[in-house]
Amino acid sequence: MRHVVMAGAGIAGLTAALSLARHGTKISVFDRAPVLHEAGAGLQLPPNATRVMADLGLLERLRETAVRPDRLRIRRGRDGATIVDLPFGAAAEARYGAPLLVIHRADLQAALLEAVRVHPSITLETGQPVTSFAVDGATVIANLSSEGQNRSIASDGLIGADGLRSSIRSWLAADRGDDRTYAGRIAWRTLVPAADAPAFARASATNLWLGSDAHLVHYPVRGGTLINVVAIVADRWEGSEAAPNLWTVRGDPARLKKPFAAWSREARDLIEAAPDWRIWPLFERPPLARWSTGPITLVGDAAHPALPFLAQGAAGAIEDGWALGLAAARHPSDTPATFAAYERLRHAKADRVQRESRRQGSVYHFGAVAGMARDLAMRSMGQRRMLDRYDWLYGKPAAGA
Template sequence: MGVERTIVIAGAGIGGLTAALTLAGKGFRVVLLEKAERLEEVGAGLQISPNASHILAKLGLRSALDAVALAPEAVSMLSARTGDTLARLKFGAEAQPRDDYPYWVLHRADLQAALAAQVRAHPAIELQLGRRFDEVSSCDDGVIVVDRGGFDRCQHTALALIGADGIWSAVRQQLFPQAQPRFSGLIAWRSTIDAARLPADLISKDVRLWLGENAHIVAYPISGGRRVNIVAIVAGSWNRPGWSAPGDPSEIMAQFAEPLWSASARQLIGCADGWRRWALFTMADGGVWSQGSVALLGDASHGMLPFAAQGAGMAIEDAAVLASCLDGVSNADHAAQALQRYARLRQPRVGRVQATARRNGAIYHLHGPMALARDVAMRLLGQRLMARQRWIYDWRSED
């Protein structure tokens, strides 16, 4: 296959793997570079709503993901102090308004494994592990991409380069050195729990969200219900880059002390099987997108707070729109135009999702009279709160 139909992707996370499949589906040859020697996902749980699950289903992954994912019945909003339910927001009409695509909760590693298996089986995709993106330059045919593995240096001539290499993107650093991630002042602690260790009253099919002063907890079942994913968000100054630093259990327990946190929330925290933590960094609303024949995707472009459960979903959407924009393109000029169109299509929606996530976080962490007013409003509005996110879930790709 000629150079003019080759696209290089830097980063084989969920966004990069999905983009490889969507682009290969449009007839491109894809070279997928990943700096890790093995595809090992360091995260835990993910929520994939219908705006993203329909793309994965169209890629032929529905049966594989149905086998490892769960479809929760609702989101339960709980008071941190009392443990009482403020509102139970059922999935259904609001989360699946037009079709039968699911709202999934699953282990991130299960999604990555399903994507990677399909990538490896696709004859038009070349997955290269242990290869780190180094630099990119323009040429008449598009771009020359240089990567390294140990002391070995290799270059690829391609129609375009897609940077799907995360919040600390090396591609973005070369393209937009002024666009740097910003520390949010929040730290996420994550763990999983063997469901067999939990008392019956702490096991639920719902996504559960405890709202507290300057902190909240999210928990939901994964791995076929055998484990429970838990993420605790707290304010703090620790801001080491990365995704998986060890966390001291005594420190997280102190963050969720009585009387601000109910016995049930504290018991859930105490049952966790070891903790990892990461500082939450974000990109500016709207993200940064493309320059010439190079574009960004997912966190590399628009890293966001996780409080709309759309980080992975937006990367999956990016991949679908990117492939649609590049469909039929066979020269560098047209590729650059297609990537500009991709940016124009994605920027407004992604910016709105980023703002929604930030606003959700502020609402979750209210205290004093404002928190009491929030709790009353949630009880009164109930299921109508779910409809406020319908614009996210209702989105569908053109293809």
């Protein structure tokens, strides 16, 4: 049986492990974190992700805690006027054959972990960073180090699922060095108990508010008991880029109030309802021409980190898992061929997501004049054309590569 080592047990690593194991590959997953904390806040799982979850038999499990928002509502920050109100629940599910869900990251991670832990072909060890690797013919040696203990694992392939700050990527593309750059924006994230949130925020909707140099997104998660709120503002980042876990850095709510001071009362009420904010400075890395070199490849944020403006971070990672499974079924004993086929299935779309996410971020933060033109264009588009715009993203992936 083919054996592959997975460096990283985030959403990408766990999904890829399940998908490969279904197609007859034995997987050893290692994560550097001593414990896989139930960290994070809300994530969007659009149809391109939930389709894969259905295929892996996990969709019903996810539905236990996820919310399927009935609508997508886009509003103007300064006065709360509705720019677009799009039915998105049943309409999107009928159109794409899979739902658009919103979920707490911990609930998604828990469902994936449960499935990984009972799978006979997958092992998972935490507190085990992959520190280097070597290729010897058709064999990859992954070196691990934990508490001064070193060990080496020989396998037929190594997958870097080690996130935005991937070391596997840095070793594969050594000529690029550390090419992360700060994207000039900070995302402020919080979860508000639904009982403490203003009534409008409890509706079953994904809400996007637009303003100059700032936007706000909110939706209910965990069966509607929590409201996930993300406020993204253009700002300087003065913190350390090397902080071990940027997901847990607290932000001062007084600083967040300033960019929203001239926004509508409703938006300010929601921001004020949340006392505990975490800040997430946004970093990007330019696209890589190739993700795979022989028996080594990259998935998820390690391969194609995208800014969060199309809400495709987790979805792209999940689509990678699907593509790896398909490629493994086609090339059951040739790992370099599996990885090359996976890359052909995914590279073009992931590149486009990176590009369009960045463009979307600029459009969301337009100043007053350009913002008026944007709002007018969105209004005149109508529901059908608005939905058409998502087809390339949410539609069925091309399986012919």
